């Protein structure tokens with residue numbers, strides 16, 4: 001198996017090269033080429049042919065090559081379909097906010113979690129991504145638009161905490177000067193609530209944001225749309241969320257897709273208020289995107305407003321998220337789905 005050289009940090013690369021009989025300083029040279037987006041070892045003109053041959057034989061340069069682009073006509077949102085080195089596809093979405101460019105990247109090809117409202121959850125699971133493949137998605141988007149990306153969300157395809165080690169490696173690498181140097185404060189992880197990993201993550205005390213996909217205020221409703229809830233029920237997810245807030249002193253976010261007649265009643269809003277009462281948190285309400293053929297409809301504007309008002313009255317910080325790129329199906333999982341069906 002070839003070694004994923006772009007997932008290594010400087011000290012690992014030094015160890016790898018010196019173990020194989022090359023000089024220590026070559027590591028920095030190789031990293032500099034990687035930073036300059038070298039596509040092949042032949043581009044690395046200042047390293048000796050012997051080292052280039054060794055790298056070609058034993059390692060590979062991970063990539064996330066943009067193969068399809070959808071640009072929104074109503075805002076600046078861009079959706080990318082990336083091809084990985086082994087031919088697999090994942091998606092990313094680039095959004096322009098007043099504070100800069102933000103990209104939402106994928107952490108797995110598909111997802112094992114099977115949430116009923118999610119296009120990715122319906123597409124099965126193929127494999128997890130390496131740290132270098134997560135970085136490559138950001139870098140390819142930067143090169144496409146010719147601008148630096150300031151914020152990153154691990155909110156594309158896949159469950160980040162089902163790929164924990166690679167995600168932590170990614171966070172450490174991407175925030176370092178040897179890589180893209182994007183500070184952890186500018187990165188947010190979204191999880192469906194893999195409780196033990198949420199606690200591990202809190203223990204690391206990284207300054208990275210955490211967003212928890214809740215989507216229902218009680219076990220009965222949540223288990224209906226999110227099978228993971230049968231393994232890690234709401235009480236455990238909330239306890240782990242509080243643990244994260246205590247450990248990091250950071251506000252936590254909860255994602256709540258409003259599905260008409262499913263989780264958007266006044267009672268649901270009241271239960272949600274009780275559940276989150278007193279916690280340092282923010283609730284993102286997202287009118288559900290009907291993509292899986294499960295027949296889900298967005299809550300009406302009236303219900304969206306009623307829901308957010310009940311939360312506000314209970315002192316819970318909540319907003320209905322404006323949906324960017326609604327004309328290009330900017331929720332991850334959909335471009336790939338259409339692409340595989342031959343529609344794009």
Ligand code: SAH
Nearest residue numbers: 117118155158159190191192213255288289
């Ligand atoms: N697996 C992680 C991160 C990827 S999903 C997680 O579940 O959190 C990113 C976000 O999109 C999650 O909050 C997810 O619940 C939400 N999502 C997925 N499909 C959606 C849909 N059809 N409508 C609205 N939100 C959706």
Ligand code: SF4
Nearest residue numbers: 111113115118121192
């Ligand atoms: Fe996986 Fe997240 Fe989709 Fe659920 S919502 S299936 S956890 S990607």
